[in-house]
Amino acid sequence: MAKKTKGTGKGDKTRARRERRFEPLALQAASVVYAVGGAGALLMGAGAWSQFGGLLREGGPEPLKLAPYILAAGALLVGGAIWIGTSGEPPLRVGNAGVAVERGGVRRMAWHAVERIEWRDETVRVSGKDELGAPLVILASLKSQPQAAAWIVREARERVPAVVDVPDDATLPAPSAGAGTTLALEAPQVVGKHCAASGKVIAYEPDARVCPRCERVYHRSSVPETCECGALLADLHAPAAAT
Ligand SMILES: [Zn+2]
Incomplete structure (x- = not known):
């Protein structure tokens, strides 16, 4: 012993x-998101200016026929950028x-x-x-x-x-x-787990033996020869710390 x-x-x-x-x-390619979003924001600005600029100041541009479309395209791009930036996995x-x-x-x-x-x-x-x-x-x-x-x-x-x-x-x-x-x-949490072989609750950390391959937890009194994952558990049978 x-x-x-x-x-x-x-x-x-x-x-x-x-x-x-x-x-x-998608997150790593954040620069794409910024570029698309930035282009969208510029377009929105340009669209807004050509649409409403004339109202704000005399000599401002006449509303362009295209202005609402530019505005809409800009909004779409901004929306797209937000979508790319947030829908990523x-x-x-x-x-x-x-x-x-x-x-x-x-x-x-x-x-x-x-x-x-x-x-x-x-x-x-x-x-x-x-x-x-x-x-x-x-x-x-x-x-x-x-x-x-x-x-x-x-x-x-x-x-x-x-x-x-x-x-x-x-x-x-x-x-x-x-x-x-x-x-x-950190070391795996073992206290409170059930032994994969006997179902016994691990109440005390030193009683736990963890399969190095699949991390199934066993009670030291019920470690099988082979884990369900196929790993040989002979090492886990060895008495702890006999030097
Ligand atoms: Zn295993």
Whole structure:
């Protein structure tokens, strides 16, 4: 029986958990939004001046026949710019903790909670459950989130290959090591979770054993040989911190 260690936490090496954050390309192309919006605003100004300038000052331009149309075109462009700027898809995150979407806070789907990853309409579609067990679908389209899509598929193939239903000839880019912004993650929340094998509630953090691949949580007394994701859990059986 290994002696209990104090002060070194769980005793085993703490793996650094990370994730990458990807902004949709529509947001990155903000200069386009500004250019379109700016052109629209100029047109609106010009339209307004030619329409109403004559009323404001003597010698101002006669209302042009076209003025209302210029005004309308300007308004359309401004509207378009607002639409481009706000209808973009939300930022996505991919890493140890699974796939997450930033839409009014971060909603996360752990790898073990992913039910299916499909390739549909040039989009990687991840369906499963969020942390609260509510159904969640996260979309990463080739157009606006090519690297998030590529990383989701790469990580999922390593972690939860059984749920990946993406053809090898999907037109995904290669995942680039420098893509996105890397963020550090806290240790997973385990207290209060149910052991994936026995259903027992984890009441005490040192009792938890977390699958390094899919982050399923087990009670240390019920760690199976193989996780449901396929990972061998022999390391998790090893007594903690016997040096
Ligand atoms: Zn696992």
